[in-house]
Amino acid sequence: MLDNLRNFGRSWVAKVFLGVLIIAVAGFGIPSVFLDLNANTVARVGDQNISVRDFDRVYRAQVNQFAAQTGMAPTAQQAVSFGIPNSAIARLANDASIEILARDLGLGASDAKLAELVRQDPNFAGALGLFDASEFVAMLRQSGYTETEYLNLQRSAAAREQIGTIFEGASVPQVALDIARSYDGDQRTIEYVELNPVLFSVTEEPTDEELQQFFAENQTRFRTVETRSVNLLPLTVDALAQGVEVTEEEIAAEYDRISGQFIAPERRAISQLVLSDAEAAQPFVDGAESGASFASVVSEAGLQTEVTSLGTLAESQITDANLAQAAFGLEENGYVVLEGSNSYRVIWVSSIEEGGQQPLEAVRDQVEQSVAQRKAQDMLFDVYDEIEEARAAFQPISEVAERYGLEIHDLDLTADGAQLADITTLPQGSTQTITDAVFAASPDARVTPAISLGSNRTVFFELSEVQPARDQTLEEVRDEAVAAWQELQTDMEMTRTAEDIVAAIDGGSDIFTVAAERGQIPQSSAPFSRDSAGAAIDPDVAQAAFQGGEGYANYVSTQDGDVVVFQVTDVTPATADTPSQVAQALEVDFPDLIFANFVEGLRSDVGIRINEEALNRVIGLE
Numbered sequence: 001m002l003d004n005l006r007n008f009g010r011s012w013v014a015k016v017f018l019g020v021l022i023i024a025v026a027g028f029g030i031p032s033v034f035l036d037l038n039a040n041t042v043a044r045v046g047d048q049n050i051s052v053r054d055f056d057r058v059y060r061a062q063v064n065q066f067a068a069q070t071g072m073a074p075t076a077q078q079a080v081s082f083g084i085p086n087s088a089i090a091r092l093a094n095d096a097s098i099e100i101l102a103r104d105l106g107l108g109a110s111d112a113k114l115a116e117l118v119r120q121d122p123n124f125a126g127a128l129g130l131f132d133a134s135e136f137v138a139m140l141r142q143s144g145y146t147e148t149e150y151l152n153l154q155r156s157a158a159a160r161e162q163i164g165t166i167f168e169g170a171s172v173p174q175v176a177l178d179i180a181r182s183y184d185g186d187q188r189t190i191e192y193v194e195l196n197p198v199l200f201s202v203t204e205e206p207t208d209e210e211l212q213q214f215f216a217e218n219q220t221r222f223r224t225v226e227t228r229s230v231n232l233l234p235l236t237v238d239a240l241a242q243g244v245e246v247t248e249e250e251i252a253a254e255y256d257r258i259s260g261q262f263i264a265p266e267r268r269a270i271s272q273l274v275l276s277d278a279e280a281a282q283p284f285v286d287g288a289e290s291g292a293s294f295a296s297v298v299s300e301a302g303l304q305t306e307v308t309s310l311g312t313l314a315e316s317q318i319t320d321a322n323l324a325q326a327a328f329g330l331e332e333n334g335y336v337v338l339e340g341s342n343s344y345r346v347i348w349v350s351s352i353e354e355g356g357q358q359p360l361e362a363v364r365d366q367v368e369q370s371v372a373q374r375k376a377q378d379m380l381f382d383v384y385d386e387i388e389e390a391r392a393a394f395q396p397i398s399e400v401a402e403r404y405g406l407e408i409h410d411l412d413l414t415a416d417g418a419q420l421a422d423i424t425t426l427p428q429g430s431t432q433t434i435t436d437a438v439f440a441a442s443p444d445a446r447v448t449p450a451i452s453l454g455s456n457r458t459v460f461f462e463l464s465e466v467q468p469a470r471d472q473t474l475e476e477v478r479d480e481a482v483a484a485w486q487e488l489q490t491d492m493e494m495t496r497t498a499e500d501i502v503a504a505i506d507g508g509s510d511i512f513t514v515a516a517e518r519g520q521i522p523q524s525s526a527p528f529s530r531d532s533a534g535a536a537i538d539p540d541v542a543q544a545a546f547q548g549g550e551g552y553a554n555y556v557s558t559q560d561g562d563v564v565v566f567q568v569t570d571v572t573p574a575t576a577d578t579p580s581q582v583a584q585a586l587e588v589d590f591p592d593l594i595f596a597n598f599v600e601g602l603r604s605d606v607g608i609r610i611n612e613e614a615l616n617r618v619i620g621l622e
Contacts, residue, residue, distance in 0.1 A: 038611075039052075039611075039613075039614055040052050040053075040614070041611055041614060042054075042055040042089070042610070042611055042614050042615050042618065043055075043089055043092070043093065043608055043609060043610045043611060043615075044608070044609045045092075045093045045096035045097055045100070045603065045606055045607070045608045046096070046097070046100050046606030046607065047100070048096040048099060048100055050089070050092045050093070050096060052614055052617075052618055054092060055088060055089070055092060055615070055618055056618050058088045058091060058092055059084065059085060059088040059618065059619065062084050062087060062088055063079060063084060066079075066082065066084060076619050076620035076621050077621070079619060080619070080621070085615065085619050089608075089610065089615075093603050093608050094599045094600075094602075094603060096606075097599060097602035097603040097605075097606055098599060098602065100602070100606055101602055118131070118136070118151075118154070119131040123139055124136040124139060170590055170594050171590070172583075172590045177583050180580055180582040180583040181574045181576075181578055181580040181582075181583045182573065182574050183530065183580075183582055184529070184530070184531075184574065184578070184579075184580035184581060184582045184583065185529060185573075185574025185575070185578035185579075185580055186529065186530075186546070186571070186572065186573055186574050187527040187528060187529050187571070187572040187574075188527065188528060188529075188542075188545045188546060188568050188570070188571060188572075189524070189525055189526070189527045189528075189568070189569050189570035189571075189572075190524075190525045190537075190541075190545050190566040190567060190568050190569060191511045191512070191522050191523070191524050191525070191566065191567050191569050192511075192522065192523055192525065192537075192541065192564050192565060192566035192567075193501065193511065193515045193520045193521070193522050193523070193564070193565045193566075194523075194562050194563075194564050195494045195497060195498060195520070195562060195563040195564070195565065196562055197490050197491075197494065197561050197562070200490050200493045200494045200497070201486075201490050202486045202489035202490045202493065203486065204486075205482055205486075206482065206485045206486075210485070211474070211478075211481060211482065211485060212474065214481065214484070214485045214488070215474050215481050218484065219471055221484065222471070222472045222476075222477045222480070222481065223469060223470070223471050223472060224467070224469055224470055224472060225414050225415060225469050226414070226415065226439070226466070226467065226468050226469045227412050227413065227414055227466075227467040228412070228413050228414075228438055228439060228463060228465070228466050228467075229410075229411070229412050229413075229463070229464045229465040229466075229467070230410075230411055230413055230438055230461045230462065230463055230464065231397075231398075231408050231409070231410055231461060231462045231464065232408065232409040232410075232411055232420075232423070232434075232459060232460075232461045233387070233397055233401055233406060233407075233408050233409075233459065233460040233461065234406075234407075234409075234423065234425045234426055234457075234458075234459050235380070235383060235384060235387065235406065235457070235458045235459070235460065236425055236426075236427065236453075236456075236457045236458075237373055237376045237377050237380060237456070237457075238373070238376075238425050239406055239407070239425035240376035240379060240380060240383060240404060240405075240406065241369070241372040241373045241375070241376040242372075242405060242407075242425070243404050243405015243406060244371075244372040244375045244376050244379075244405070246368050246371045246372050246375070250371050251360075251364065251367050251368050251371060252360070254367050254370055254371045255360045255363070255367045258367070258370065259357065262357065262358040262362075262363045262366075263355070263356065263357055263358070264355045264356060264357075264358050265314040265315065265316065265355045266314065266315070266328075266352065266353065266354060266355035267312050267313060267314050267352075267353040267355070268312065268313060268327055268328065268349050268351070268352050268353070269309070269311070269312045269349065269350045269351040269352075270309075270310045270311070270312075270313060270318075270323075270327045270347065270348070270349055270350075271307050271308060271309050271310060271347075271348045271350060272307070272308050272310055272323075272345055272346070272347055272348070273298065273303060273306055273307050273308070273345065273346040273348070274306070274308075274343055274344075274345055275343065275344040275345070275346065276343060276344075277343075277344070278339075278344065280301075280344070281337050281339075281344035281346070283297055283300065283301055284297055284335065284337050284346045285337050287335075288334075288335055288336060288337070293333065294333065294335045294346075294348045294350075307348075312351075312353065314355075315327075315328050322338060323338070323345075323347060326338055326347050327347055327349055330347070330349045331349075332349060332350075332351060332352045333348075333349065333350060334348075334349055335347060335348040335349070377456075379404070380456055381456075383400070383404055383406075384458065386400050387400050387401075387460055388450070391447050391460070392447070394446060394447070396462075397460060397462070407425070409423055412467075413435065413438055413439075415435060415439060416435070417431040417432060417434065417435035420434060420435070426459070427453050427455075427457055430453050430457075430459075433451065433453060434451055434453075434459055434461075437449065437451045437459075437461075438461060438463065441461075441463050443463060443466045445463070448460075448461055448462065448463055491557075494563045495555075495557075495563065497518065497563075498555035498563045498565045499555070501514050501515065501518070501553075501555070501565045502553045502554060502555055502565060505553040505567055506553060510567075511553070511565070511566075511567045515565075524569070525537055527570070527572055528542055530542060530543065530546055538556070538558045538559075538560075538564060540556050540557075540558055540559070541556045541558070541564045541566060544556045544566070545566060545568055548568060549568065549571055550568055550569065550570065550571045551567065551568060552567070552568045553565070553566065553567040553568075554566065
């Protein structure tokens with residue numbers, strides 16, 4: 001049998017058969033091995049490859065931009081969730097699609113033109129403002145480009161720019177501008193009725209069957225959250241300073257040491273009167289020379305209401321140099337006229353607070369706090385070591401805390417960390433860090449990890465109990481369930497009333513008659529647009545009013561819990577000359593919108609394939 005197979009394999013028939021088999025396999029299996037994207041290619045757009053190097057450069061730039069805007073450097077997983085890799089791929093794919101079209105159309109820049117563009121680039125200019133080859137090489141090295149890569153990028157950019165000029169000057173169709181102007185400028189006037197929950201309040205209690213059914217259908221509303229009982233000990237300079245004893249001798253010595261910090265500047269109560277011309281200012285010039293009081297001159301001029309107080313200020317607090325010089329050159333109750341570029345100002349100093357060294361009695365609390373904090377800073381590391389030694393020996397930290405006057409906080413902490421808000425010795429912004437650490441701790445751990453908050457600030461905690469989230473029973477929350485059921489019935493009653501009013505209006509009645517029958521008082525609005533309803537009309541009501549024309553009636557539940565029933569009584573269309581920000585933005589952005597859709601179509605036509613393995617390797621998911 002084997003001999004026969006070997007003999008058959010040497011025949012021409014077998015060779016033809018094997019050849020056909022290889023061609024057939026090549027049509028299915030070989031492309032995945034020999035013709036697929038290689039390890040240095042992230043994606044292929046048409047016949048253009050997006051290299052790992054190009055993708056990495058764009059991707060890193062977008063990650064850095066994201067970090068600069070948010071203050072957070074995203075992990076690989078976070079970058080994926082924020083769509084950063086897809087954005088980088090899309091940008092490069094769009095460029096590749098345009099380059100394919102430019103190549104087919106024979107567009108691009110010649111070598112001479114490219115050289116001219118490089119020589120004119122101010123980024124490569126030397127000290128004399130002319131092109132400097134060494135500066136060119138240094139800038140490319142700093143940016144991570146070779147000379148060939150940079151020139152190819154500029155050649156591609158020139159081709160893309162030529163494609164982009166196709167749509168320059170494209171104008172928005174008039175019908176689109178009319179729609180935009182209508183959206184911005186149309187106005188509605190409505191008559192409306194506000195249904196308040198107080199007037200529809202349901203106070204009767206549900207039957208047991210109704211309550212049981214409501215509770216079962218709304219079980220998720222009656223569920224506890226995971227709660228962790230912890231003893232929390234903040235160890236910070238501020239926390240330690242609260243238990244530090246400070247003697248009078250230490251306070252006096254500290255005051256002598258830092259007394260230079262307690263020199264109060266002279267402060268003056270300054271007022272200003274602005275006058276339009278020299279004629280109006282002349283009575284104040286004459287009054288200042290004759291010794292007349294500021295109040296009398298103001299009263300004679302009838303300008304009492306025009307005088308503006310600038311506050312009681314130190315000279316360093318005044319940014320206007322002329323004002324500062326004038327105000328601090330006056331005696332108490334003195335005033336002077338200052339001439340400006342197109343007006344006159346009268347500056348009046350009504351009172352003066354003398355500056356100078358503040359006595360110890362005035363700043364005693366500040367000095368005592370300074371001493372306490374300095375002593376606490378010196379003690380901090382020793383106290384930290386004592387707490388860690390107690391924890392290592394499985395001893396309670398309460399003894400150490402009591403010895404140094406530190407407060408231990410007993411909390412039932414939930415995942416939102418709201419219970420930490422009242423602890424004043426915690427650094428600002430530390431709530432989430434502390435909460436995450438407590439909820440990450442194992443309930444079985446005998447020693448929980450200390451929470452470092454930086455700058456010698458630490459929080460220790462002992463986890464005593466974990467109460468997992470669970471569904472509550474009706475017996476536990478009966479009162480809340482009854483209140484929730486009554487609230488639902490109230491909302492349903494308001495909704496039924498609103499639906500009845502709308503149905504009556506649609507049936508031919510007017511809103512005043514229908515509202516009066518139900519004991520309600522209708523109101524009429526002033527004309528409003530989509531974005532200018534103002535405080536009188538709820539924004540949701542305003543938006544709903546634009547869902548129909550004159551006579552249109554409907555109701556809206558507002559965020560305040562009211563239900564507003566309305567009818568459109570008048571429609572005022574926008575005129576052709578009505579200003580419209582939407583229309584203006586559309587005219588400015590229209591060429592870019594057309595070009596973006598054009599590029600999207602190009603990319604769809606040429607197709608894109610992505611090498612997931614190479615992509616994941618670059619962004620760090622492998």
